[in-house]
Amino acid sequence: MGPTITAVETVTFEYPADHVTPNPLGTGLQYQPGARTDLTTHAIRIETDAGVTGEYVGGTAPGMAQVRSSAGTLLGRDALERERIWDVLKRTLRKFDGTGIGPIDIALWDLAGKHHGAPVHELLGTYRTRLPAYVSTHAGSEDGGLDTPTAYADFAADVRDRGFPAYKLHTWRGFEEVDIEREIETVRAVAERVGDEMDLMHDPVCEYETYGDALAVGRELDRGGYYWYEDPYRDGSKSQHAHRRLADRLDTPLLLTEQTRWLEPHADAIANDATDFVRADPDLDGGITGAMKIAHVAEGFGLDVEYHLASPASRHCMAATRNTNYYELGLVAPECPTPHSEPPVYDSYTDTLDAAEDGRYPVPDGDGLGVTYDWEYIRDTATASTRVEK
Template identity: 35%
Template sequence: MKITSVETHRIFVPAANPPFAWRTGLGGSAPAGYGSVLRIGTDEGAEGVALFARPGAAVMLEDIVDRVFREELIGQDPLQREWLWHRIWELDRIQELPLPVLGLVDIALWDLAGRMNDRPVWQELGGFRTQIPAYASTATFATTEEFLDVADQCLELGYPAIKLHAWGDARKDAALCLALREHVGDDIPLMYDGSAGFDLPDAVYLGRALSDAGYLWYEEPMREFSISAYAQLARSVDVPLLVAETSDGAHMNSADFIRAGAATFGVRAGTTLRGGITGAMRTAHLADAFRLRAEVHGSDIPNHHLCMAISNTTYYESLVTSSTVVRERHVDAAGLVHAPTGPGIALPADLDYGPELQRFVEVAV
């Protein structure tokens, strides 16, 4: 079997309704625009797809496919995913591909394999579980009172744990984290994501508040360029650190965080920023060798499959972006996400793909 076609299909991605915010300095939800679906076909009729839903991604992906991917992939065996994963990393040396693009080919090839075998990808990966709890991962709201109200709604809807994305002010964020702990009591797992908003002194200040409040993990308080800074943070606070979400290099970079003693809770895994399915699984196995967690980042369908395949992950991340909370469609009333049942990976059902892609859309999860 050989790859005979590598195509992109533009899709319209609407703006979030209502729009939402992240911390100061990061802006908020993206405006409407055109994303893209990468579609890989073969001489035996097998096909696979991967979604790049970021508004404005269409032009970027079309350029990369035309200049780089099509020539590299045509004529290759789509089942040699390891070889092709290495080839994408080789090409990245000169091309400096955006992190989300590094894994797109790999995701499409895993989707192709699952469809060939009529099995969901989490089973192709070996399978570990058929359900997992979801935590509510908030956007940034205006006031402490609004955060506390959102937390109440999340717990009432069945979410068993909550992660905050706050304002990016160490003192205000620390006060919010302490207020949320007092509000929900000691039994609810809480996490905090700094979205790389701090330097080391402020990260230490906030981390000590999180330690006092018994937070489960402290995520990305600083940009992930200085592993030395993260190692110093780990020595300075008791709250466990979850690291290596946005740093380049997939499992290779994660290994350096672990070796430095900076990953005291674990490392991030995920298809979007860790090199697709293959890179995420390598990261998870690396972390497992050190008895650390590999927490899956992001609430899209490829990461839904990862959560069912990775043994050392704790939760599915479910975004909560409105002050009127609605459970994500994959999360049930008990706060659980169940394993997908359809073949391959599938595209989410809430976008208009056009007739040529309809057979790739999720029908059962």
Template identity: 35%
Template sequence: MKILDVTLTLFAWDEIPSTSYGAHTGRFEGGSKLGLLSISTDSGITGHAFLGSAFYPADMDGATLIKYLKPILVGQNPLDRERLYKAMWKRVRTTTARSIGACDVALWDIAGKVAGLPIHQLLGSFRTKVPAYISSAVLASPQAYADEALHYKSLNLIAYKIHPPQIWRDDIKVCEAVRKAVGDDYLLMLDSVWSYDYQQALRVGQVIQDLGYYWYEDPLADADIYNYVELKKHLSIPIMATEYPAGGLDSYAPWIKERATDFLRGDVAVKGGITTLMKTAHLAEAFHLNYEVHHGGNSLNNFANLHVIMALQNTEFFEVLLPSASQKYGLIEDIQIDADGMVHAPSEPGLGAQIDFELIKRKTLGILS
């Protein structure tokens, strides 16, 4: 089997609601561009992935994918994933982890279709369902967070994670209001999206520790290993880092060596695909750490993430980032949460997602080839 072609179809994502997750995204709304990556083979099987998100259009990465990664792939056996993965990472200075991740996901999609199996079974399934938690956008007031948390608690979602205003005193008020609303037994997390200096992070951490929050995510700058080590010395609440910077397997090594985080973190977009996530999760397992999978930024990435989660013992949850209209697009049917708050493993070969090819055809803006 050989790869014949690699193309990226750019298509419009319209009617995105006004949304912010913090300074790293700003406030975005209106339109963006997704890219449907297609890796076609001489056997008639095509692997797919989505590139881009509601706040990061696919054309920001698409040109480098075609220029620098396509020549590596065309003419090769798509089942030689490890060799191709290594070759693509050698081009990371001229392309991006997101582009590498999309190619890796599409290669896994091909492998699943060849085998007639969902990707998680190729990886080695551990489970068939996983509890989902809700992850907020930045909301207007403490009461807005409290109301949202109560709503999803009533729908049996296992936990609620706060993306706060990122002004530390205001963030404390939000955390207190949500805890008061949902009671002492409901799981809560705080993701401060790299917004505090050390003193602010310590003050907020002490409060949410006393409030019984489950984890404290990304309070400090994404590469501030020194102060993460110091913060862990003074807090008992588990601390989560490593979602960023974008990078591959070796980016995690100093965090483990310095014992700077209690979890490892990543997703197929910012860490370069399913292959990186599996390598890193197994690395984490060797140190008895959990590898919690971050939201993927688009619907097909979330399918890829879900396959990884189904093949891991050392992960607990599936993240559902709100609002849905800023995260779900391009599929006939997206991932569903059942009445018990669970998400189930895909059962069809490959990614097992129903791509809405008619929508993509109507919304096509151009094809990079």
């Protein structure tokens, strides 16, 4: 019998992000030098009768609502029975997207590492301890920053010179119309500047209006030798049939499933040839447990899994996965070297561009996730909090 869960605390808090602002339609952020935007994120603490606590900062608003609605079911459970808890939460949240499982599961892995005196990647089974990264850009704006094809190519050259082996474009999003010619010019400009020296990826984030637009840009990616083409158009990457047809007409491999929730739809996308690379996200896909399940399904089909965005949880997952290629260092931009998703609550951990050595990041080697959070900052900037206890 392991430690018994006695309390679950959640906090929603705000933090400032420099050089980003909401895009015109409010569908996401864009890079805007000189701007400052207040962002919201979440924190969870799981306490036990043994005094060991699991902690995690991250998640989404819908996911945290699910955490709060499910927290009572954790009380009295063995905190080391992660697989059983994962199964109970999956059944509990079956009518929802299940994103509430992620923060709970990650906090339980942190707790387990502290209980056993080991980092999470060691509990999973370490494969590597240095992670090659691709620089993943913020979306561009119309006024300054990443506002031209040349600006994207210049930033690519800059991060190449810093030693990064790969670069992914997020171009313009959140506008009423998409300028497909500018998209084509941008992926061409980047390929001409650094394509012989870096792996290149392109992610329109489901912005292209039509299959035809996605096909036109994809053909330019073929000419530029891009490594993958991610979430091209506005079906929200939901149609396996459409993406299988798109893949049949392109040489550039597709990467889908970032917009896919639950394990089984990931497996279906793989089995139906809808994607070439598989995306998994510890935050959104059932925590470290769920993300590793997706990684192993992909491995069974001979495919690679790529973990979404930079975080301690993603580092540990990648460290314990053979069939993966790059750590996503993002989202960043020329004057925005720290990912927008990194609040100022860590002691020494950071995903800033300058923290890389030859384009690679180390895996935390402390117990659990190997990070320490500033709970005073979290509580001082809180906009909502809950606590349930036994």
